[in-house]
Amino acid sequence: MGVLYHLRHPLLALDLIHEHAARDLLVFQSMLRGVPDGVPLADDYPFAETQIFDEPGYPKLHFVERRYAGDATNWWIPNRACVTAMLRSAGFSIESQPEEEVFICRYREVPASSQAAYPPRRKYDRD
Numbered sequence: 001m002g003v004l005y006h007l008r009h010p011l012l013a014l015d016l017i018h019e020h021a022a023r024d025l026l027v028f029q030s031m032l033r034g035v036p037d038g039v040p041l042a043d044d045y046p047f048a049e050t051q052i053f054d055e056p057g058y059p060k061l062h063f064v065e066r067r068y069a070g071d072a073t074n075w076w077i078p079n080r081a082c083v084t085a086m087l088r089s090a091g092f093s094i095e096s097q098p099e100e101e102v103f104i105c106r107y108r109e110v111p112a113s114s115q116a117a118y119p120p121r122r123k124y125d126r127d
Helices: 012-019 081-088
Strands: 025-029 061-062 076-078 092-099 102-107
Touching: 012 081, 025 061, 076 081, 081 092, 081 102
Parallel strands: none
Antiparallel strands: 025 102, 061 076, 092 102
16 A cells, blocks of 8 residues: 555655665555656756646646545645656665556665655664
8 A cells, every 4th residue: 555645745755665664675566647758858847947847648646635545644645747756866766567556665775866855864874
């Protein structure tokens, strides 16, 4: 069962899972909404670029202020492009997707230039 959409800070949660809990394999599941395919993205865009954000396949995490499906703990609803981007950003490589909303991921080292703003503190050594 998915948990990401019940968290107020989902990317922080993925960062912390990467840093403190995942050793090699992560099985990730989340409710998804929106188009199934993402759009090709550039590595960078000029500040004046705004049109890319209107593309249906651009990574999106929709905020739910009150309720979704009668549940007040549904805070976020991602599209597939958002989930894959968040997993990669947190330091996971997506190995497979056996079902529409399930992602099998592997831990990968994150370059220092791509790490979150808070300092990492590993609780165990990697073998």
